[in-house]
Amino acid sequence: MSYIKLLFAGLMVFCIHLGAFATPDIEVGKELFKNNCAACHNKNMKDALTGPALGPVLEKWAAYPKEDFYQWVRNSQGMIKAGHPLAVESWNAFKPNIMTPFPNLTNDEIESLMLYIDGVFKGTYGPKAVTATETAGDSTQESGFAFWLYIVFVLLAGLALFLWKLTADLQYSISHKTGDKEVKKPSLLGMVANKSVVSFLIFALVLFGGYTTVNNAISIGRQQNYAPQQPIKFSHATHAGLHKIDCNYCHDGARRTKHSIIPAANTCMNCHAAIKRGSKYGTAELTKIYASIGFDPSTDKYLENYDAMSEAELSGIYKKWIDDNFVRANGLKESNASSQAEADKQWSDIKASLTSETKPRIQGAIEWVRIHNLPDHVYFNHSQHVTVGKVECQKCHGKIEEMDLVRQYSTLSMGWCINCHRQTDVKFADNKYYESYRTYHDELKKGTRQSVKVSDIGGLDCQKCHY
């Protein structure tokens, strides 16, 4: 008994110890960074964003006592006023952007943050590469099952062949012993090339060929896993995943109309009028939005008469912006050959992304590549599914919040639609519209019916989707 008590006490002591004497932890630092810093600081720790790149910052602060850095994080403005030399230097580089004070962070937490920043900066800590081969739904599980089936099949086929050869050999031995000299020693080739095997193989080939042809014919026009490059390297993983922006914020049509609606450039500007450097690509991608809508990030103003401006004028404005940022991010004193080369490189990419055969000018709408293409004879309404059916976006679009490059998650085939309509319960109880289905309500009340599926209220009717 005392033994157990002792163990228990020991465990308690260990736990208390954990709580009271927390040591810096890189995972804690990652969490803290995501919640507090990522809005302004680039997560690669190498490039400047609204705030400076944190890797080099830490190196600079290493020359001062740790307490100075703690204080800097908790109240940067205070330190600037106090005239700390490094604080003043940073302020001059990034004013008027004020760093949010974090007075509640403990020393340990700041240490954890430092660990994480340093780890990312030096490359000793990094996100694990996402496996690109991940496929839709539960097909991973299915393919695993199929793999074992194949193994079993091959083993059994081998066994059958072995037993067959064995029987043939024995047969031959018996014949040989009984003195029948005519019988040849069976060879494996001779056995396989026998008539019935060949005709079976031909039959199987035709069957398999037919099956494959039909299947491939059915999938003509289907584009599951279609993931084209887009004119802007917009990452849903950053916006919907990291920053947890609601899908409906940008795709505002999904809850009220048939189209989910690709957001207009002015929707991007709601945030990106302030956040002008991207965490991954800096100015390279965000400048495309500005060039599309006519916003000058250097002056924070929309350009007047933007439609009438020439390409030379545009390139002047936006190259200057890219150049300035490059200079600042790399701590250069002024624009030089490398910064200008970077500006040229980015600008030519911007130009290529915003123009096409049908759209020769940079100004105007961004031409995204459409991923989900339904045939013309299919009517699909997002609001029916999102608002009425309360279906999660992810049900059809997959884990979009983890996708850097969006791909088509579902087959968008009719069978796929129908299947869902057969399996999904109608949100019957809390919508007064469904009151007209009195029979079902009565049945539900009586308990003779457990649920009402979409197919029960006409979800399989042709003219639900085809008219």
Add this chain to the structure above:
Amino acid sequence: MKHTESNVWVGEKDLTQDPAFLQSLENEFTSLEEAALGGNDRLASLEANRRDFLKVLGFGIGAATLASCEAPVKKAIPFVIKPDSIVPGIANYYASSFVNGGDYCSVLVKTREGRPIKIEGNALSPVTRGGTSARAQAAVLSLYDYNRLKGPSRIQGGNPESIDWASLDQEMREALASAAKVRILSSTIMSPSSLKAVDAFCAKYSGAKHVVYDAVSSSALLDATEVCFGQRVLPEYRFDLADSIVSFRADFLGTWISPIEYAAQYATRRVPRTEGTPMSRHIQFESHMSLTGSNADHRILVRPSEQSAAIAHLYNALATASGRPTQSELSLNEKAKTAIDKMAIQLLQQMGKSLVVAGTNNLGDQMLIYAINDLLGNINQTVRFDRVSYQRKGSDAAVQQLLAEMQAGEVDVLIIWNANPAYELPFAADFSAALAKVKKSVSFNASLDETSIGCQLAAPDHHFLESWGDVEPKSGQFSFIQPSIRPIFDTRDAALSLLKWANVKPAGLDEDFTYLDFLMANWAEKLGSSGTAFQNAWDQLIHDGVFETAVNSKPAACQVDVSMAFSKLAKPGDPAVLEIDFFETVHIGAGQYAGIPWLQELPDPVTRTVWGNYLAVPVSFDGDRRFNALGKVKEDGELVQLTTAHGKVEIGAVKQFGQMQGTLSVALGYGRRNAGDCGTGVGTDFNAYCPMVDGYIQYYSTGASLGDSSRVIEKHFACVQHHHTYGVTAKDAKTGENFNADEAALVDDVFKGFTKGFQGALTDRSVIRHSTLDQLEENTKKLQEERAHHQHLNSHTLYPGHEYLYNAGHQWALHIDLNACIGCGACAVACMAENNVPVVGKREVSRHHEMTWLRIDRYYYGDVEKPNVVYQPMMCQHCNNAPCENVCPVNATSHSSEGLNQMAYNRCVGTRYCANNCPYKVRRFNWYDYTTADLFPVNQFNIAKEQSKPFYADNLVRMVLNPDVTVRARGVIEKCSFCVQRIQEGKLNAKREQRPLSDLDVKSACQTACPTSAITFGDRNNPEGILSGKLKNPLNYLVLEEVNVSPSVNYTMKVNNRDESLNA
């Protein structure tokens, strides 16, 4: 002669049991070899040889392989800055007004992604009350007319040469500065602001005058009102307050003054009932069967030249009875005389509760009509002046004076404004010649029509869907126009052009003022407010689209100089000589609408011909089995020589029931010379055949003669009368029994002797049921007994116990009140607009290939020589035991859980078994790629020219397509879907708002278009719905109920209010 053999008939052929016709009923679709194709006009496809076949085959395989290799990359292009008001996928509605000359309708414009795609009625309007007309419905297509002028132009040698507005303005200002006589020639303008601009223009140039005329003139009526009441306006007629309606050639339900308003009023009194407010009695005096006449209880046949005599006789009869002096009579046929005498007695018993109107353009007629209404106490009752109508303002005298001035070379500047005098006037040729003598002529017309082409400059006006404006159709009842799309072409408001040319800058506006500024300034003045108060009031006006001021209730006093009126009456022509009546049709009008394909393809309600006008020739029963059409015309569409004092022309003839013996009639508005691809050269122009008498244009001509028929049928003659017929009964020659003609035709060869019909029970089909008001009770009982019998026969089912299927959720159904339906065709055009129904052109219609989902069948009943008419809108009946569904080999048509008969186009392989098996003949097959929806551009041809691209191939025209409805490809069947896209939209709105579905959520396109509310769509499982109430009407019946297909469309028995004694 009373026709007693069969009760209801569609035309002469089924009455006479023409063997060829009966044989033709055998075919669901006419074959390619059909004579309608004409002698050598063989199809190119038939001539394809082996090499062509291989070429097509090779191309097909290659293209299919290529197409399957790689899916095309599609772009998704968002807005740069998304406007708040536009949500892709959701329609916006803007209140506006359809105005074209005197035609008016308050409308809501449905726009999708910034494109107007459909016109709906505005229920807030006190004038049109949410109703529309075929013309208003089709107006949206004229917006996307690629024949419109693209901008200001100089017209040289008939071709427009683009110039800019500044130089046009400069040129006009210079011309006006030195001009002594300036004339603005327009059709009726009802816009107070436009008229203000005209006034400002006329004030600036002292030599300027505004001349107004109407394409079909009401000049005499306006002049008579001026003589009798001192105002040159039109009275307000109240058809809803009249127990008796007497109309002398006034087509008030179709074309006369304000047909939408009158139809709505008329229908409120056509409810068959024996107690309470009585059903009105409508008596029409006319020679040709007009839309209004076809709805009348009685048609009293008078020759066109006898109209005056008939009016005079009615006046004398009333005067005698009320002790007033009579005037000397004019000669009139005896039948009409007797009828009028009897009618007069009845009218006198309904003092203040009758209404007499005349559509003739004769001052004497119109003055006498006022005198008659005065004698009957109708003035200030059914003929009112508290809200006078401004819907016609034209003056025949003024336009003739203008012509004289032009011919004398006196006119320096002529401005044409939404008028086409070089086509519409009887002296159009003189006008064209005189136009060349005008020093500077400019046209505001939208396209290069007959008049614009003779002008020097074109300053095209906006389409009404692109412009701001106000309208005052009736005094104190205003209506507003707001743009629902930015101007497609470089056009400008006509009134703004006038203001610019006059250098008028209204006070308080800056130099670059727009027409909207001018309009708002006028209304600020009118409403007496400014600033925010005005802005709020203005926003409300534009939102509602209509605005009403207090009524002027001062009773009018009538002063008629009867002897002067009698002196002006027309002298009847010689009864032995043919007379011809020229009338305006409900769809093409006086030619203004000739360029709109939807209207060209809408069959004339009475003759049921499309893409052309045809000479209506009377028929008489020869006592045997034939109908004789003046001994001249054997087949409909035969070309005949018509000669009148004004010229000679060869035209196709149709044999017309109800056309008076000794008279002919033909529609105006056809034979346009410059009306774009669609309207040019369709039909024959008869404007020049209208004589001028006493300075008024007369729409009839005496002294016509008809030459012998050439026995050649007009090329591609298209009359949908006998297309898709069903339920035709005829009489067996031997036994004298009625039998079902189309069934008999089917079984004739196989089952010789089985003339009574196939499978026993299908004779005496019930398509139309009718009764007179007198016999209503008796016939209702009969109807219900018959229905009970049918239902008893139908009650046996192979699959009992499935009733619950029809109890859950919605069950859609339609109710059509045949007593309210006037056959105007607004629903048919609305259906084409809503459902992307293709226009196929004359040649295709002549081959029975019209694509209309909703047709309005016209049936005659009663007396063969003076038949009554019933119009029956016929569309897919959404049968619950649908015979089409179980013959489809690929399950392309099936039944929905909500009672819809669904058509899945992508599944259809085009066997057409369903169409063959449809008892109502409402399924349509896409023989060609009418809409260019196909993958490969084969089998396409134009509505007008076979060589050019199809009508719907033009990208501008395609903007009218409804994005919620699939554009069908070649080779599939289509049909009425009960506007399933509207059902789905209505349901979704209710679901999103978490409330039960109401009647207002789902209305079919035909329902919203109807001016008389004859069509009601709804959920029959909703006991509180309007439909459920209508389904309780004891007069309801189902068409062909006996065949147990269980249709979802209910019709009511047609009841007329005949008084047989009038006919005696």
